[in-house]
Amino acid sequence: MKTQLQALITQAVTTLQQRDDLPAEIHLDIQIERTRDKNHGDFACNVALMLAKQARCKPRDLAQKIVDALPASAMVNKVEIAGPGFINFFMTEGSQRAVINKIIESGEAFGHSTIGQGKRVQVEFVSANPTGPLHVGHGRGAAYGATVADLLAAAGFKVHREYYVNDAGRQMNILAASTWLRYLENCGEAIIFPSNGYKGQYIYDIAAALHQTYGDALRHAANTVLDDLPEDENADGSGDKELYIDALVERSKTLLGEEGYKIVFDAALNSILADIREDLQEFGVIYEEWFSENSLVASGAIDRAVGRLKVSGHLYEQNGAWWFRSTDFGDEKDRVVIRENGQATYFASDIAYHMDKLERGFDRVIDVWGADHHGYVPRVKAALQALGDDVDKLDVLLVQFAILYRGGEKAQMSTRSGEFVTLRQLREEVGNDAARFFYVMRKCEQHMDFDLDLAKSQSNDNPVFYIQYAHARICSVMRQLDEKGLSWQLLDEDKFALLDNEHEQALITTLSRYPEVVEAAALAHEPHQIAYYLRDLANDFHTYYNAHQFIVDEEAVRNARLALIIAVRQVISNGLGLLGVSSPDKM
RNA sequence: GCGCCCGUAGCUCAGCUGGAUAGAGCGCCACCCUCCGGAGGUGGAGGCCAGAGGUUCGAAUCCUCUCGGGCGCGCCA
Numbered sequence: 001m002k003t004q005l006q007a008l009i010t011q012a013v014t015t016l017q018q019r020d021d022l023p024a025e026i027h028l029d030i031q032i033e034r035t036r037d038k039n040h041g042d043f044a045c046n047v048a049l050m051l052a053k054q055a056r057c058k059p060r061d062l063a064q065k066i067v068d069a070l071p072a073s074a075m076v077n078k079v080e081i082a083g084p085g086f087i088n089f090f091m092t093e094g095s096q097r098a099v100i101n102k103i104i105e106s107g108e109a110f111g112h113s114t115i116g117q118g119k120r121v122q123v124e125f126v127s128a129n130p131t132g133p134l135h136v137g138h139g140r141g142a143a144y145g146a147t148v149a150d151l152l153a154a155a156g157f158k159v160h161r162e163y164y165v166n167d168a169g170r171q172m173n174i175l176a177a178s179t180w181l182r183y184l185e186n187c188g189e190a191i192i193f194p195s196n197g198y199k200g201q202y203i204y205d206i207a208a209a210l211h212q213t214y215g216d217a218l219r220h221a222a223n224t225v226l227d228d229l230p231e232d233e234n235a236d237g238s239g240d241k242e243l244y245i246d247a248l249v250e251r252s253k254t255l256l257g258e259e260g261y262k263i264v265f266d267a268a269l270n271s272i273l274a275d276i277r278e279d280l281q282e283f284g285v286i287y288e289e290w291f292s293e294n295s296l297v298a299s300g301a302i303d304r305a306v307g308r309l310k311v312s313g314h315l316y317e318q319n320g321a322w323w324f325r326s327t328d329f330g331d332e333k334d335r336v337v338i339r340e341n342g343q344a345t346y347f348a349s350d351i352a353y354h355m356d357k358l359e360r361g362f363d364r365v366i367d368v369w370g371a372d373h374h375g376y377v378p379r380v381k382a383a384l385q386a387l388g389d390d391v392d393k394l395d396v397l398l399v400q401f402a403i404l405y406r407g408g409e410k411a412q413m414s415t416r417s418g419e420f421v422t423l424r425q426l427r428e429e430v431g432n433d434a435a436r437f438f439y440v441m442r443k444c445e446q447h448m449d450f451d452l453d454l455a456k457s458q459s460n461d462n463p464v465f466y467i468q469y470a471h472a473r474i475c476s477v478m479r480q481l482d483e484k485g486l487s488w489q490l491l492d493e494d495k496f497a498l499l500d501n502e503h504e505q506a507l508i509t510t511l512s513r514y515p516e517v518v519e520a521a522a523l524a525h526e527p528h529q530i531a532y533y534l535r536d537l538a539n540d541f542h543t544y545y546n547a548h549q550f551i552v553d554e555e556a557v558r559n560a561r562l563a564l565i566i567a568v569r570q571v572i573s574n575g576l577g578l579l580g581v582s583s584p585d586k587m
Numbered sequence: 588g589c590g591c592c593c594g595u596a597g598c599u600c601a602g603c604u605g606g607a608u609a610g611a612g613c614g615c616c617a618c619c620c621u622c623c624g625g626a627g628g629u630g631g632a633g634g635c636c637a638g639a640g641g642u643u644c645g646a647a648u649c650c651u652c653u654c655g656g657g658c659g660c661g662c663c664a
Contacts, residue, residue, distance in 0.1 A: 059644075083606085166664060378591095443601090476624055516603085
């Protein structure tokens with residue numbers, strides 16, 4: 001409807017240009033807004049205000065000219081000029097009501113658009129290091145990323161969801177060493193666990209499974225493992241935990257040999273990755289691809305990326321290391337890509353990864369990162385620029401942390417103790433639906449207070465419950481209809497004239513907004529718009545429900561009202577679906 | 588110290604990218620009700636949009652500064 005009005009105004013503006021009432025040069029996208037106040041009609045356009053200066057005439061006079069030049073339309077009942085020069089459109093009731101049948105006919109596809117024109121978008125999200133289970137911070141990234149991806153798909157983009165698996169690098173080696181030490185404990189060796197090792201319960205589980213499969217085959221005496229290593233960090237602060245753990249990793253590799261080490265390493269990686277995969281899948285988060293960092297090494301992509309930077313003169317050598325001159329592209333300082341010891345840094349992998357993404361031919365690339373990584377954005381963009389790629393194809397969306405509250409108190413334990421709240425625990429406590437909804441209820445850059453008590457509550461205060469309840473209520477009405485031996489029939493549009501009270505009008509308007517909301521939410525990467533919309537829709541429905549009976553004796557009225565609420569049910573179901581939330585028939 | 592994000596009703600947050608009288612949900616106050624599906628419904632109070640300048644027809648929204656909160660500033664990932 002908006003786009004149709006846009007077309008009308010564009011036509012009027014070109015007419016004025018042909019008559020020299022407006023300069024030919026102007027180029028403005030015409031904005032049509034929903035009005036807040038019914039007195040201002042259904043839609044408003046501020047084009048006269050925007051063009052007044054260029055046209056060198058008063059906004060209201062220009063508005064009048066535009067209105068006079070406006071082609072006739074069956075949808076428009078009345079056009080008014082108001083305030084400083086707004087053009088207000090009053091739509092015919094029939095054109096508004098047409099949305100009911102449109103929804104019922106389109107079904108699940110209602111709200112989908114083609115604005116994305118099939119352009120290929122890659123969305124990379126979560127990408128947590130496979131060194132332990134996902135925690136609630138990752139959960140927000142998961143819910144947000146998955147919803148943004150689904151929204152883009154609904155808007156007609158071709159979406160590729162991807163998880164970047166950091167299966168290379170030092171942390172993974174520390175994980176492998178930690179696992180091996182727990183395994184040795186399992187074998188009966190007396191081990192002093194390193195202060196910088198992974199101490200979580202899940203390491204014990206992996207070690208136990210390893211012991212079950214391989215018995216004592218990977219066993220080495222404790223003293224051969226631990227003797228002659230540098231000092232670990234002691235209680236008094238002496239020693240160096242980093243130096244110690246690195247030496248321990250080297251010792252593990254030496255003693256186990258390439259093959260044995262790989263067994264331990266893969267056992268830890270695969271076990272944790274399988275856990276993450278299952279966790280996300282249960283959360284309704286599905287990926288097209290799990291992209292291995294290691295594969296970048298194997299494919300030579302890292303060497304290739306570094307080589308390209310070297311050749312183009314963006315790299316220099318200093319203190320035995322290779323630095324990328326990212327300051328040329330606005331970064332705060334230059335960054336190391338190849339360490340003194342010849343190893344590539346994580347940043348080098350990331351350059352190669354983003355190079356690879358663009359080489360794969362995506363029109364847009366979206367990274368969803370935790371807000372703590374924001375300092376990383378300039379250097380990645382700098383690298384893409386240095387490689388001569390189009391930086392504007394990359395969007396980095398930063399997601400702030402969520403703080404859990406229970407009984408008005410912070411419920412999140414510190415990561416220091418190794419005892420953080422996992423995503424799985426959260427899902428078990430509040431359910432997938434509430435978790436998915438609450439996570440995307442806020443704008444991503446907003447710090448979020450996650451109220452666990454509210455998420456669990458079965459009351460109208462809980463927005464998830466409130467929306468799902470509306471859906472279940474409609475299903476219940478239909479069951480009621482069935483019990484009374486009645487059935488519902490699709491109507492011709494003119495019969496919807498029977499829907500003439502204020503509640504019905506409000507519902508119809510809200511329903512017709514849905515496609516606009518989906519489109520806006522998709523383009524702005526703002527799932528919360530859907531959440532707010534659904535609450536509005538549910539609210540309109542509940543108000544209607546309280547004010548009127550649907551199953552009335554008069555058949556035409558009954559069918560019209562049922563058509564309306566069936567449309568409501570469809571839109572609620574579509575909207576919740578986009579958020580990864582279920583639409584129960586009964587609760 | 589430098590950089591990024593945030594500051595809107597008592598609380599949690601929207602505000603359609605510069606538009607008309609700044610909105611919603613809890614909480615609070617006052618009435619009504621127990622009806623297809625529940626502790627339900629209707630109305631009301633509550634704001635110098637952190638503060639100060641600036642940009643223009645017009646600012647919660649854009650620019651500068653100040654204050655307050657979060658997060659970053661490794662040859663870690």
